[in-house]
Every structure is written in structure tokens, then in C-alpha cells.
Amino acid sequence: MSFLDPLLGKKKSFFNQDEEERMVKAIRSAEQQTSGEIRVFIERHCRFIDPLDRAKEIFLELNMHQTRDRNGVLLYIATEDHQLALLGDEGIHQRLGQSFWENEIRTILSDFKHHHFIDGVCHIISDVGQALKHHFPFENGDINELDDTIVYGK
Helix, strand or coil, X not given: CCEEECCCCEEECCCCHHHHHHHHHHHHHHHCCECCEEEEEEECCCCCCCHHHHHHHHHHHCCHHHCCCCCXXXXXXXXXXXXXXXXXXXXXXXXXXXHHHHHHHHHHHHHHHCCCHHHHHXXXXXXXXXXXXXXXXCCCCCCCXXXXXXXXXC
């Protein structure tokens, strides 16, 4: 679950195993209270000028648009390009509005500015989880529609 360095053939990861486990634990904790789904996708470089365009592409590739209530949220991070995006599917975006996403991005950027990367990611997962809980509370019979593991690109 780490970046693959094509030149050396060795794995290179921005987060260590303990940090990855902390993020997955944050996702699982958030999702226990909601029918919503949260994914984190990390890669070194963003292939697009606008990271939101890349997030939209990944959102579709991960089939996040296929959740029952259209309440999936993707946190996209390009570590070496210092870009990120937060994308909510139409079900949750309509309820929260653009200002929610913009505020969350400002919050995580503040954490990142102080080199609190794992804290920033977990903080945003928690905030998104609370918003999902409010608008899409967990109900008996809800299932985990998407994998909770961190997804790594190139």
C-alpha cells in the first residue's frame, strides 16, 4: 500500500504503517455512525492542473458514485505536488453546500502547513464523518459499501 518508486524498484510511502492504520481507524470510526462512505487516495503527482479534476476521475474509478444514497466522500492528496481536493457525491454535497468543503480544505491546509499531516487527514475524516452522521445517520441494515483502506496511486 505504498508508492512504488519505478527507478529503484523499492516502495516509498508518505505515511508509515502506524499512520495508515490510524487513518483507516478514523474512517471506520466515522462510518460506524453513518451510511456514508469515506475514501482517501494518495499519490505523488497530480496529473491535472486542478486537483479537483483528478479527484473526480478517481471518484469514478473507485465506483464511489455507486453508493445507494450518493453519499461518498473522497479526500485526494498529491504529496509531491502539494495538492489536495475533497469531493462529495451529489447526495452529501447538496446538503452541505460548497462552503463546507472549502472550510474543510482550509482546515487541513492549516494542519499541513504545520507539518501535522496525519492529524490533518484524521481531522478531516472526523469532520466529514460528523457531517455524514447528521445527514445520513446509520440505520439498521446499512452496509459498508466501499473498502476503508487507503488507496495509493503512482
